Amino acid sequence: MFLLVSNLKEKPKSWLMKKQVKIVIILVFLFLSVYFAYNYMYQDHRDIKEEKAVVLIPASELVSYFNENNSKKVLNKTVQVSGIITEINTKNIILDDKVQCSFDSELKNLNLNETITVKGRCIGFDELFEVVKMDQSSIIK
Amino acid sequence: MGRRWTFRKLKINVMKNLLFVIIFLSSIFSIVTAQEKFITKSGEINFEASVPSFEEVKATHNSVSAIIKSNGEFASLALIKGFRFKVALMEEHFNENYAESSTYPKATFKGKVKDFDISELSTDDKEYVIIGMVNMHGVDKKIETKAFIRKVNDIIFLDTQFILKPEDFNIDIPSVVSSKIAEEIHVSASFEFKGKT
Numbered sequence: 399m400f401l402l403v404s405n406l407k408e409k410p411k412s413w414l415m416k417k418q419v420k421i422v423i424i425l426v427f428l429f430l431s432v433y434f435a436y437n438y439m440y441q442d443h444r445d446i447k448e449e450k451a452v453v454l455i456p457a458s459e460l461v462s463y464f465n466e467n468n469s470k471k472v473l474n475k476t477v478q479v480s481g482i483i484t485e486i487n488t489k490n491i492i493l494d495d496k497v498q499c500s501f502d503s504e505l506k507n508l509n510l511n512e513t514i515t516v517k518g519r520c521i522g523f524d525e526l527f528e529v530v531k532m533d534q535s536s537i538i539k
Numbered sequence: 540m541g542r543r544w545t546f547r548k549l550k551i552n553v554m555k556n557l558l559f560v561i562i563f564l565s566s567i568f569s570i571v572t573a574q575e576k577f578i579t580k581s582g583e584i585n586f587e588a589s590v591p592s593f594e595e596v597k598a599t600h601n602s603v604s605a606i607i608k609s610n611g612e613f614a615s616l617a618l619i620k621g622f623r624f625k626v627a628l629m630e631e632h633f634n635e636n637y638a639e640s641s642t643y644p645k646a647t648f649k650g651k652v653k654d655f656d657i658s659e660l661s662t663d664d665k666e667y668v669i670i671g672m673v674n675m676h677g678v679d680k681k682i683e684t685k686a687f688i689r690k691v692n693d694i695i696f697l698d699t700q701f702i703l704k705p706e707d708f709n710i711d712i713p714s715v716v717s718s719k720i721a722e723e724i725h726v727s728a729s730f731e732f733k734g735k736t
Binding site: 438442443444489492498529533 | 606619621
């Protein structure tokens, strides 16, 4: 006991400094881990508009990926399709009766039978209407 | 001889008329019984499994397909990947760990609106009961739910709310996160059907 106290009395400065450094290191580590954890938990959504499309094909060909059990190549991926507008709804359009492209905002200035190119995320094949569905679409031209 | 001949002619005439009447009646009958179809490709489904004081667990889908026929038959299909969450990581976990959307890409419902009569629909909501099967995560589950249906300018509006449990669909929620996800998932769906020509 006596030894320990004398020891402390001998070099109190370096001991305190060591403790301070330790505290700083722990704080920095804590801060960094919180920062990375937060960034991981609240990472941004994918920006489909900025992503490069994995396939650029006519709208009618997108269906064939699902017929040939090749859906993994396009599912949840960014795809770009072109075709003729066969149906216009408030927030989605249908190309060549085969691909439904949903948009996040309402559509305007589009006409039936117009040829158009759309980029979006392929979310799957809808057996009820036999269309491939895309969301987060954006018009390329 | 002459009388018999006119009689035969008469008989042929009657049969001709009868045939005409039968064709006429059957065509009317087929028009009456032909099922009118109403469809939508942009139905909305929301679900929420939030627990108070934890992060909101909530998703929205607004390109759900659905068909309702004039006899009350009802079918709907939602692509799982179309459910959007506010938090990107939650969406990723939902797709990869819980709904396993690569293996089970869709959720479907097939059923019937009980006592549905399209001519009885008005611009005011009328309460109906829908009975049918939900298929999700490869598991069938029978449900019965209330639905409110109205018809405005040839558009049929259908709204319904029901509760699903992850355990009923073989979806395991690990104990680490189970306190943050409600055991009962509140689902609400809303469709605007347009007549199909």
